[in-house]
Amino acid sequence: MTRTTKQKFFAGLSVLYIFAATPAFAQINATNTGLSASGGAAGFGTTPADLPVVIGQVIAALVGLLGILLAIYLIYGGVLWLTAAGDPDKVTKAKHIISNTVIGILIVLVSFAATTFIINTLGQASRGELIQADQAATADPS
Secondary structure, eight states, X not given: XXXXXXXHHHHHHHHHIIIIISOOGGGOOHHHHTHHHHHHHHTOXXXXXXXXXXXXXXXXXXXXXXXXXXXXXXXXXXXXHHTSTTOHHHHHHHHHHHHHHHHHHHHHHHHHHHHHHHHHHHHHHHHTHHHHHHHHHHSOOO
């Protein structure tokens, strides 16, 4: 056999092994592997999180990453200003970087506050809490 024929043979053999010889992984879940017990012992809940909670966690992670990047960019602007040695072009560039970074931080904070409010409101509405609060507010106190 030539080299390419051997390679094709062993590639086909490995594909056959993957599909025919491996066990069916459909039966593996958190119950029969002990993951639920391990998660409970580690302090994690065994019930799945609501979709608004997951979306909020993703947004919080992205905002945290953006905050780190903006902090690095702000430090870069400060270092550029400190090392300008009186060069007006470098000082102007550093001032623009710092001002743009501060504007970016404000935009990220406002967008985080808005999305947190929207996600919390959607979560309350999906659980029926807004309707109950509205009915309680309009109910006759007597």
